[in-house]
Amino acid sequence: MIKTETLDLLEWHRLCQHLSTFAATKLGAVAARGLQLPTTKTESLELLAQTKEVYSLEQQLDSSWSFKGIEDIGESLERAKIGGLLSAQELLDLATTLAGVRKLRRTIDAKTEDLPTLTQLVTELRTYPEIEQEIHHCIDDRGEVADRANPKLAEIRSQIKRLRDKIYKILQNIVQKQVGAVQEAVITQRDGRFVIPVKAPQKDSIPGIVHDISSTGSTLYVEPNAVVQLGNQLRQAERQEKREEEAVLRALTEKVAAVQEDLEQLLAIATVLDLATARARYSWWLGANPPRFVDVNQGETVTLRQLRHPLLVWQQQHEQGTEVIPIDVQIQPQIRVVAITGPNTGGKTVTLKTIGLAALMAKAGLFIPAKEPVEIPWFEQVLADIGDEQSLQQSLSTFSGHIRRISRIIEASNLEDSLILFDEIGAGTDPAEGSALAIAILKYLAEKALLTIATTHYGELKALKYQDERFENASVEFNDQTLKPTYRLLWGIPGRSNALTIAHRLGLKPEIVEDAQQRVGVSTSEELNLVIAALEAERREQETKAKEATKLLEQTERFYTEVSAKASSLQERERELKIAQEKAVQQAILAAKAEIAQVIRRLQQGEQTAQKAQKATDELNQIAERELAKTKQPKRTKPGYKPKVGERIRIPSLGQTGEVLSIDEEEKQLTVRFGLMKMTVATDEIESLDGQKVEAPVKPKTSSSTTAKQTPSKPAVAVRTSKNTVDLRGSRVANAEADLENAIASATESGVLWIIHGKGTGRLREGIHEFLKRHPQIERFELAPQNEGGSGVTIVYLK
Numbered sequence: 001m002i003k004t005e006t007l008d009l010l011e012w013h014r015l016c017q018h019l020s021t022f023a024a025t026k027l028g029a030v031a032a033r034g035l036q037l038p039t040t041k042t043e044s045l046e047l048l049a050q051t052k053e054v055y056s057l058e059q060q061l062d063s064s065w066s067f068k069g070i071e072d073i074g075e076s077l078e079r080a081k082i083g084g085l086l087s088a089q090e091l092l093d094l095a096t097t098l099a100g101v102r103k104l105r106r107t108i109d110a111k112t113e114d115l116p117t118l119t120q121l122v123t124e125l126r127t128y129p130e131i132e133q134e135i136h137h138c139i140d141d142r143g144e145v146a147d148r149a150n151p152k153l154a155e156i157r158s159q160i161k162r163l164r165d166k167i168y169k170i171l172q173n174i175v176q177k178q179v180g181a182v183q184e185a186v187i188t189q190r191d192g193r194f195v196i197p198v199k200a201p202q203k204d205s206i207p208g209i210v211h212d213i214s215s216t217g218s219t220l221y222v223e224p225n226a227v228v229q230l231g232n233q234l235r236q237a238e239r240q241e242k243r244e245e246e247a248v249l250r251a252l253t254e255k256v257a258a259v260q261e262d263l264e265q266l267l268a269i270a271t272v273l274d275l276a277t278a279r280a281r282y283s284w285w286l287g288a289n290p291p292r293f294v295d296v297n298q299g300e301t302v303t304l305r306q307l308r309h310p311l312l313v314w315q316q317q318h319e320q321g322t323e324v325i326p327i328d329v330q331i332q333p334q335i336r337v338v339a340i341t342g343p344n345t346g347g348k349t350v351t352l353k354t355i356g357l358a359a360l361m362a363k364a365g366l367f368i369p370a371k372e373p374v375e376i377p378w379f380e381q382v383l384a385d386i387g388d389e390q391s392l393q394q395s396l397s398t399f400s401g402h403i404r405r406i407s408r409i410i411e412a413s414n415l416e417d418s419l420i421l422f423d424e425i426g427a428g429t430d431p432a433e434g435s436a437l438a439i440a441i442l443k444y445l446a447e448k449a450l451l452t453i454a455t456t457h458y459g460e461l462k463a464l465k466y467q468d469e470r471f472e473n474a475s476v477e478f479n480d481q482t483l484k485p486t487y488r489l490l491w492g493i494p495g496r497s498n499a500l501t502i503a504h505r506l507g508l509k510p511e512i513v514e515d516a517q518q519r520v521g522v523s524t525s526e527e528l529n530l531v532i533a534a535l536e537a538e539r540r541e542q543e544t545k546a547k548e549a550t551k552l553l554e555q556t557e558r559f560y561t562e563v564s565a566k567a568s569s570l571q572e573r574e575r576e577l578k579i580a581q582e583k584a585v586q587q588a589i590l591a592a593k594a595e596i597a598q599v600i601r602r603l604q605q606g607e608q609t610a611q612k613a614q615k616a617t618d619e620l621n622q623i624a625e626r627e628l629a630k631t632k633q634p635k636r637t638k639p640g641y642k643p644k645v646g647e648r649i650r651i652p653s654l655g656q657t658g659e660v661l662s663i664d665e666e667e668k669q670l671t672v673r674f675g676l677m678k679m680t681v682a683t684d685e686i687e688s689l690d691g692q693k694v695e696a697p698v699k700p701k702t703s704s705s706t707t708a709k710q711t712p713s714k715p716a717v718a719v720r721t722s723k724n725t726v727d728l729r730g731s732r733v734a735n736a737e738a739d740l741e742n743a744i745a746s747a748t749e750s751g752v753l754w755i756i757h758g759k760g761t762g763r764l765r766e767g768i769h770e771f772l773k774r775h776p777q778i779e780r781f782e783l784a785p786q787n788e789g790g791s792g793v794t795i796v797y798l799k
Contacts, residue, residue, distance in 0.1 A: 024067035028274030047365025050276040069096035089143035095135040181205035283367035304329040342476035348455040380417035399428030422454035462494035569745030641692035733767030
């Protein structure tokens with residue numbers, strides 16, 4: 001009972017309702033709304049593995065995997081099991097469900113190595129394609145039995161069509177001939193018989209059987225005698241059609257009943273997959289991360305940084321709620337009890353509910369809305385006493401209601417693996433007795449429970465930390481300047497109640513607050529509050545410095561990563577150039593040896609004279625010079641200064657600066673404007689603002705006869721290769737950045753880089769685009785055309 005009460009107090013059912021909105025099928029939505037908590041850690045680990053694998057799978061796929069066609073066929077299977085007859089639509093739903101689950105299995109089978117848990121789940125799955133094909137053969141897309149299902153059925157339907165056409169033709173002739181007797185020139189049906197609306201006074205004009213009368217009695221619906229016999233034949237043919245349809249449906253139903261247990265297992269697996277998908281999509285929407293179960297008895301710390309209340313996140317996103325303030329939770333392994341103090345309306349109760357829901361979410365296989373690493377124990381039970389259990393019907397006061405619930409918590413079994421949450425423990429009675437009772441309860445639970453967290457205003461509980469190492473203090477922060485709570489959770493420092501300050505902020509008359517302040521005086525409690533305030537100020541200062549240090553460390557790590565990546569890239573390019581040079585030298589040596597061998601052969605074949613020996617020597621020298629010239633790298637010349645249109649330049653002879661309006665390359669002249677004047681000057685009369693002169697072009701030597709005309713070469717078209725393409729699908733953003741840095745370095749020569757990130761949810765693409773915006777080597781980037789991957793590929797242009 002206390003477990004159910006705790007789920008209600010933590011509003012677990014609201015979270016399940018939110019989860020159900022991410023389900024793709026009716027089955028998954030129903031399962032999410034009634035989400036059951038596992039009873040063992042092994043079950044929780046399996047659920048978490050399913051969630052992780054679906055989360056990863058949806059990041060890798062170009063589009064989310066689909067549950068299209070999967071319907072709730074549970075009732076149909078039950079009816080088939082007891083011998084009932086399934087309708088054509090129910091059988092069609094069953095066929096589409098088989099096809100939908102088979103498609104899911106194929107997706108999993110294509111990535112078996114990455115999805116071990118899901119692969120194990122669908123290992124024994126049977127989708128019976130032969131039953132699906134038989135159903136589609138007999139049932140058309142409208143959910144009706146098709147003519148092809150049975151040759152006899154097709155013949156009967158053909159007969160029905162002929163009879164109807166014949167009846168219509170006869171009735172149309174009657175309507176045309178008896179225009180005055182017909183109320184309206186239409187042919188309708190009553191009780192499956194074709195009739196004509198006849199005016200009551202003119203009923204004898206069209207003899208036949210009256211099947212119905214209008215509400216006013218002015219119209220009779222008459223089946224003329226001329227079509228009665230045909231109508232009887234039609235009725236008989238329709239009954240034959242129904243019997244044949246039932247025979248087809250009966251045969252299909254029997255095939256379904258024969259494998260009913262396998263189909264129920266298939267439906268259960270489809271539900272598990274949909275529920276895992278809902279958990280993954282809800283976790284992604286929350287910006288949550290997968291938890292790791294830690295064992296505090298083995299010295300592991302509970303870590304929940306930037307933890308947010310999932311229901312408040314939903315309220316902020318969907319109901320225009322206020323911004324959610326995250327809390328940091330870090331509990332050392334020896335701690336068994338945490339006492340949270342601080343002012344009312346400061347967020348103590350929300351903190352309790354946030355931690356309680358985080359424990360339940362991890363247990364149910366959901367990610368926790370906190371920053372990585374997310375480390376929390378696996379709690380067999382989460383038990384809570386939150387809120388007021390006052391009851392007039394049961395004659396229970398506030399204090400009595402709390403004690404009743406606390407008694408049920410203490411009497412629960414397996415407290416050694418439980419999380420206990422108390423809100424305002426010991427409240428509602430005499431402060432001295434309530435404080436003593438609260439201390440006794442918490443000391444008892446320090447021995448029995450895995451972790452207890454309690455909120456309180458009792459000062460005596462703040463001192464427990466200094467008496468017992470199993471106790472820890474925490475407090476909700478209060479801003480003395482704004483006189484408002486910040487909702488941040490501070491660890492190691494007890495809180496101040498600030499009752500008088502809050503009373504003043506909430507509108508209590510100032511004279512009453514001042515009178516209360518005078519009555520309190522400067523007591524030991526007030527001195528303690530001053531000490532706590534000083535500690536809080538010191539803590540805030542240390543936090544500010546820690547944030548600055550963290551930011552500097554992150555910058556240093558980023559710079560180190562960039563420098564390391566560039567150094568690795570340069571080393572790789574140097575190695576490649578060295579290999580290329582060695583290959584060129586080897587080829588040159590081989591070519592030279594071949595030519596030298598030819599020279600020697602010619603020398604040996606002919607008469608050996610001094611003239612021929614000299615000629616051979618000259619040829620050898622020419623080969624050596626030519627091949628050595630190939631291996632020498634040309635000296636790089638520093639490009640000279642060239643003015644550009646729109647640039648500001650200096651004219652030293654005039655002592656003026658001006659703007660270049662146009663450039664005449666052939667005449668080596670520029671049109672310059674300074675002030676209101678324009679003038680033309682030679683290029684050698686100007687210089688840049690930093691003193692660079694225009695270098696005179698070196699005229700190439702040309703032959704006396706002809707001058708070769710050189711055409712400007714067109715820029716090379718970028719070609720997509722393995723060296724300038726990187727596939728980041730399946731990577732997380734943090735891991736993808738390092739791979740992307742290496743890819744940018746490798747693609748420097750080509751100037752273009754293709755990044756394949758897939759479509760998926762878009763989270764990886766957004767992270768990559770943010771990284772590219774900050775990168776100094778990136779000139780611009782854009783999504784690829786549709787024929788090259790569309791929104792699943794980004795093309796990057798390097799500087």
